[in-house]
Amino acid sequence: MSLNLKQPVAFVPTMGALHAGHLSLIEIAKSYCDEVVVSIFVNPLQFENSDDLAKYPRSLTSDIELAEKSGATFVWAPTFEEIYPTKPEIISSGAIGNLFEGVHRFGHFDGMLTVVKRLFEEVKPKYAIFGEKDFQQLFLVKKMVADLAIPVKIIAAPIIRESSGLAMSSRNTRLSEIDKVKATVISKALFSAAKKEPTEKARAELLKVLSSESDFILDYAEIIDEATFEVANEESLNTRAIVAGWLSGIRLLDNMPMRSAL
Numbered sequence: 001m002s003l004n005l006k007q008p009v010a011f012v013p014t015m016g017a018l019h020a021g022h023l024s025l026i027e028i029a030k031s032y033c034d035e036v037v038v039s040i041f042v043n044p045l046q047f048e049n050s051d052d053l054a055k056y057p058r059s060l061t062s063d064i065e066l067a068e069k070s071g072a073t074f075v076w077a078p079t080f081e082e083i084y085p086t087k088p089e090i091i092s093s094g095a096i097g098n099l100f101e102g103v104h105r106f107g108h109f110d111g112m113l114t115v116v117k118r119l120f121e122e123v124k125p126k127y128a129i130f131g132e133k134d135f136q137q138l139f140l141v142k143k144m145v146a147d148l149a150i151p152v153k154i155i156a157a158p159i160i161r162e163s164s165g166l167a168m169s170s171r172n173t174r175l176s177e178i179d180k181v182k183a184t185v186i187s188k189a190l191f192s193a194a195k196k197e198p199t200e201k202a203r204a205e206l207l208k209v210l211s212s213e214s215d216f217i218l219d220y221a222e223i224i225d226e227a228t229f230e231v232a233n234e235e236s237l238n239t240r241a242i243v244a245g246w247l248s249g250i251r252l253l254d255n256m257p258m259r260s261a262l
């Protein structure tokens, strides 16, 4: 397959259901290259549960319009066969892929890395923009690019929040108005923990605030070392709180820097 793109390309891979968070990635991409490619592909390999895959929001026509309005010069919505013409070689996300999100979503990161590598092979971007919202994904993509010496620079883009503090996500469209209010417990916990030192106090604050919303079913809340993705300690230079859980059966993720040495 040849996409006939004007290199160099800045690339924003997505699974569609575009929201302001994605549009901010497209904006960032524009500042790197004239040719901005947005892919829209709901990758079955990264869904551990067929129900979640079936319920994933799909809005291709409005996505294409939104992406183009925001500055995408090429919107690519490949078919499954274009991405996986033969049985793909699954990329292992290794030990870090089995932590946190990986514990709860078996095979998710292997499937995600497999599609990202395939997308990079077709688009051959100079830059690829990934949101910090999926911080473990961002970490693993950077690691894969380094391990496999893929010639692309990964650019990290900050989380975009609703005015309520809720981190923007395609899954938010499935939250009721009441649940959107309840979900703000996550960002409240993160903002509150960010004011606490040392790490132990920040961790305790995170758990305290999260437990104030009984409908939020916590999967994990931890403070990790950004360099290793392992649980942070007092020697860790840059730390980040990561949270995931469920509200009315919808999975929500968020994170925030805690201590920054830089």
Ligand code: PAF
Pocket (backbone or CB within 6 Å): 013, 014, 015, 041, 043, 046, 112, 115, 116, 134, 137
């Ligand atoms: O973050 C996402 O939307 C997806 O995981 C990605 C990077 C597009 C791969 O399918």
